[in-house]
Amino acid sequence: MVNFIAERRGVGDETVDWNHAVNPAPIVELFRDWRFDWLDVPGVIAAADEILEYPMVDRDPIPRWTFGRTTLLGDAAHAMYPNGSNGASQAILDARTLALHLATAADAPTALAAYEEARRPATTALVLSNRQQGPEKVMLLARERAPEGFADIEDVIPSDELAEIAAGYKRAAGFLPEILNAPLTHPAGPMTAESLDDVDAARLAAVISPLRRTLLSATRASAHLPDIPDAQIEIVRALPRGVTRTPGELAELLGLGRSTVSNLLTLMEERGLVQRRAVPGDRRRVDVTATAKALGLFERFDAASAALVAGGAQRLDAGERAVLTAALPVLERLRDALDEERRATASRTSTHSPRKEAE
Ligand SMILES: Cc1cc2nc3c(=O)[nH]c(=O)nc-3n(C[C@H](O)[C@H](O)[C@H](O)COP(=O)(O)OP(=O)(O)OC[C@H]3O[C@@H](n4cnc5c(N)ncnc54)[C@H](O)[C@@H]3O)c2cc1C
Numbered sequence: 001m002v003n004f005i006a007e008r009r010g011v012g013d014e015t016v017d018w019n020h021a022v023n024p025a026p027i028v029e030l031f032r033d034w035r036f037d038w039l040d041v042p043g044v045i046a047a048a049d050e051i052l053e054y055p056m057v058d059r060d061p062i063p064r065w066t067f068g069r070t071t072l073l074g075d076a077a078h079a080m081y082p083n084g085s086n087g088a089s090q091a092i093l094d095a096r097t098l099a100l101h102l103a104t105a106a107d108a109p110t111a112l113a114a115y116e117e118a119r120r121p122a123t124t125a126l127v128l129s130n131r132q133q134g135p136e137k138v139m140l141l142a143r144e145r146a147p148e149g150f151a152d153i154e155d156v157i158p159s160d161e162l163a164e165i166a167a168g169y170k171r172a173a174g175f176l177p178e179i180l181n182a183p184l185t186h187p188a189g190p191m192t193a194e195s196l197d198d199v200d201a202a203r204l205a206a207v208i209s210p211l212r213r214t215l216l217s218a219t220r221a222s223a224h225l226p227d228i229p230d231a232q233i234e235i236v237r238a239l240p241r242g243v244t245r246t247p248g249e250l251a252e253l254l255g256l257g258r259s260t261v262s263n264l265l266t267l268m269e270e271r272g273l274v275q276r277r278a279v280p281g282d283r284r285r286v287d288v289t290a291t292a293k294a295l296g297l298f299e300r301f302d303a304a305s306a307a308l309v310a311g312g313a314q315r316l317d318a319g320e321r322a323v324l325t326a327a328l329p330v331l332e333r334l335r336d337a338l339d340e341e342r343r344a345t346a347s348r349t350s351t352h353s354p355r356k357e358a359e
Contacts, residue, residue, distance in 0.1 A: 002044065004045075004048075006031060018054050018055070019052060028045045031045060056082075061120075061124035064116075065120055066115075068109065073095065074090070075091065077119075077120075078120075080126060081131060084135045086173060089173065090123055094123075097119050101115045124326070128322070129318055135166055145157070168320050172318075172323050172326075215308065218305075218308055219305040223300050235250060235261070236268075237298070238253050239274065239294075273291055274288055274294065
């Protein structure tokens, strides 16, 4: 038996039927020139008993899967172009994650929420990236680099590059064997929440700080911005255009002592970054705003750092960029979780420390 797929990109009609037999003649015509001494492609197509037409169909990602004790999984949740061994594989990953959360969460609604949180961003990114080229992009690369053909694929796309393209896609699709197999072969035995959700916290922490430092210094250099200390940056960030806060509110928001904030504001006022104004009728209240100069500097900083990140992302392959996109909401939640923890610690400390209260 010979099973083959011949793919043609174009605009399809509305029919979504994968059992639709078609006339081979127009397909033979499309591949008329594909006669090689080792394979007669139009001959193979013409001789087939039956040719089925498989339209490429997907659906836009949806914002919600879970409704009470009901959730979606597989194609119902994220029908995608079956590029890169996908569709069914993603349904299996859904099932694996859902089973884990059902087995380990306190109740079904919590399990379903955790499942959706784990799977929806990842599959959303994949539905969108599958509209571009999947790992099949190696074929286009070969055609671009060697339009006249080649004797050895290694001369056109080195094996390291081929392996990286394949691994990048597997990473984006969530089925890179090393990652997928790690929790299941964990010496601790059966799959547990700890093993599957294990994050290499030390490695992540070791990436975040240098990443931020590098971005800060590269941005300063590229936009010729002055060196403003981190704490002062945090204060200006807390005072976006149109927002006024008291020094006490800034201290609370940023988890800093009031005297620290007061010293910072004095220095920043000298540099023309903030203005402090007494509120008429309330002698004890002072309002702080960021100056136009500070806001202008930050707008330049934000534009330059976004451009640098966009430039850096261009060096990643499409699969890696999809992983990064899918990770953004998770990183934002991690930031919020750390911030909550910081606030809780600050409020415990201020309740127990007479020194802080005095500040
Ligand atoms: C042409 C083509 C090629 C593909 N190639 C690949 C590939 O190489 N690799 C890959 O991983 N994926 C591939 N896929 C995708 C893969 O087939 C799907 O992602 C996968 O089948 C989805 O599984 P599912 O269980 O979510 O949905 P389905 O497989 O669609 O299962 C849903 C089931 O529910 C039944 N059903 C519907 N309504 C009702 C109802 N009211 N009551 C009871 N039953 C109902 C349906 O009959 C169906 O059996 C391909 C898809 C197509 C169309």
